[in-house]
Amino acid sequence: MGTSTRFDLVQKDIPQAWYNIAADFPTPMAPHMHPGTQQPAKPDDMLAIFPPSIVEQEFSTQRWIEMPEEVRDVLSLWRPTPLMRSVRLEKALDTPAHIYYKYEGASPAGSHKPNSAVPQAWYNRHDGVKRLATETGAGQWGSSLSMACKLFGLECIVYMVASSYKQKPYRRMAMETWGATCHSSPSNETAFGRKIRSEDPHTAGSLGIAISEAVEDTVTHPGTKYALGSVLNHVCHHQTVIGLEAIKQMELAGEYPDVVIGCAGGGSNFAGIAFPFARLNFTEGRKTRLVAVEPASCPSLTKGEFRYDFGDTAMTTPLLKMYTMGNDFMPPALHAGGLRYHGMAPLVSHLTSLGMVEPRAYEQMEVFAAATLFAQTEGLIPAPESSHAIKAAIDEALEAKKEGKKRVIVFNLSGHGLLDLASVV
């Protein structure tokens, strides 16, 4: 056989614990703040919308957080995920770079989102919760949580950003197949949704609005808690399975990355691939560059301010120190619904403020072109969100070509685009 192009792990290699980067920051990150008192939020402040186990993870400074066995069993449905070397793309680019991608698209929902949906559903059930409310952009998170809730016997209510609700009917139907209820947001289900609709009946919606609705649903329904698919610390922890596996797989490949790339909407997918490599930068003196890629139309890391802001439009969440476009920012209804968020995960923001992340923004058309080149050389049709990482990987490979030097590139292919084709073609 030819060159090895895939580096596979087996079930026992699924990480036993999640990595919490907060334990390794050289300077501590700014705490979440209580929106009323403007003082550091206490765990108790978050119990209205999150269960105790999740709040504990959110405030944890432990380096490793043990994964429950039942969570690990469910993750084994699609984990460990493959790490692939894209030799046909390298050849098309005529580059000396080696381009590897971690492929998260073989999960039941087609993306990395179930990595956090499964533990979130598990911990909520563990804490006696009966019903979870959440929001979703492109539908990746909503469908992932729908699946996870069904597996653990929880009811699931999803507020889906209106523009995606219209553009991505298959994602909504997946949620319904997994037994969830899905509302187009802004909806008539909440006071906040009704208010927005009365002001602008044809609004495309936004993640900020959908979060506000899900939080309102949570506090007005007994037995209900809220689940967030990105941004918060515990979500970033859960996604580190991606990078932890990738480190083992790069050992199998016999190389170490010069640069690690992830697209960044709320930040959890970038955190997932990058934080475990950041740890080795901290602890082993590695110098891997970490590149976070966002759409030019929603550029929180490259154009936003680093300050306290609300996570949602209605200003009901704790204040988070993050790069933000402002909590009332209304991004255009771009194709990459999963990247339409006004802020950036506090953990990712803090790492960026320390100068350890290179943020980068791309325009939609250049991202499309990269996605098409990838599909036509590597075979997989990437999700629009993941295509931002592909564009950066291609640019890195072309720089290596200009320099005439090998460069080892790892990017996260966070999902396939089979359900996003209406927006790709």
Add this chain to the structure above:
Amino acid sequence: MGTSTRFDLVQKDIPQAWYNIAADFPTPMAPHMHPGTQQPAKPDDMLAIFPPSIVEQEFSTQRWIEMPEEVRDVLSLWRPTPLMRSVRLEKALDTPAHIYYKYEGASPAGSHKPNSAVPQAWYNRHDGVKRLATETGAGQWGSSLSMACKLFGLECIVYMVASSYKQKPYRRMAMETWGATCHSSPSNETAFGRKIRSEDPHTAGSLGIAISEAVEDTVTHPGTKYALGSVLNHVCHHQTVIGLEAIKQMELAGEYPDVVIGCAGGGSNFAGIAFPFARLNFTEGRKTRLVAVEPASCPSLTKGEFRYDFGDTAMTTPLLKMYTMGNDFMPPALHAGGLRYHGMAPLVSHLTSLGMVEPRAYEQMEVFAAATLFAQTEGLIPAPESSHAIKAAIDEALEAKKEGKKRVIVFNLSGHGLLDLASVV
């Protein structure tokens, strides 16, 4: 960690050769016949529409057919595929049975079809072909061949059954992303298509009609050959990678199947999972039962006649000895587009005529119910075609429960249903 539930192979375990069951039949199968002379077809007779390497495979009686290295490299994009034990489904059924499934849905097209599309495109390019014409039912085969053609630099023209063309726009868009041209069949591109349209402008189309159009396209365009996604011998050979891997994986699981199940439309997916186990029935005296599952609305194996018939509606293909509903059979526009074929692969038909296959037909609603139970316990949303195999696996598990005895069940989950959700919900 808990019980092992997935049994993974690595890249070097991808089979080096395909298995040809014709070498092991106790009595030889009936040859394909020339439609004009009614005499056994000679390899030369097929060269008008197939390239020499594929014709050689079609007539081969060699037990093992070596896989080209470049084919194996491309297959490694998604192979080896996982073998999973569905412990949550077993628990929901409260059965002593062990239910395993081989999951083919993580391929770029979401099904087992690329297993044959990749070698077919490779051999055509090897033989100097520039352009491939084909038909597709649900779109699984057409999108797989589109991808394979793009990877090897061939042009690809797909005739897609009209009812699926309307119902499954995402599959069509996937073909276009991979650079193929896709026509709704019957189309205005061929004389046969125009004839059918003039007789019934609102026809739902059928695979038989689409095949006739693709064959006509082939013989009327220079540099063009035809590719078929099922039925023929070489397609069945290519799919045996499924069962060959599954045998190794069942060794890892430490069990051997009492029953192996695949859905059967044209027969290649059933052949893929079942033939390697049939070989061990032949050569090692194993007694594994082989169950082929078809929709009650297109029941070639359970209700058809075993006789010579054409592979297409226009009667242009060689005559094949197979279980058939008649080449003018027009199946209802049911959800499982991939199972809407009037005949059954001659290799599968011959094995069935020897009493070595248990055919079984199910109604659409009971198949839907099985698919929903699977999605809600195991997480994966199955393709409508694959759901027929799930229904049979569940029935086997419930019989085992009635008997109070363990039964080891292996079925092929040939694809995910994310692009078929309009028909599932």
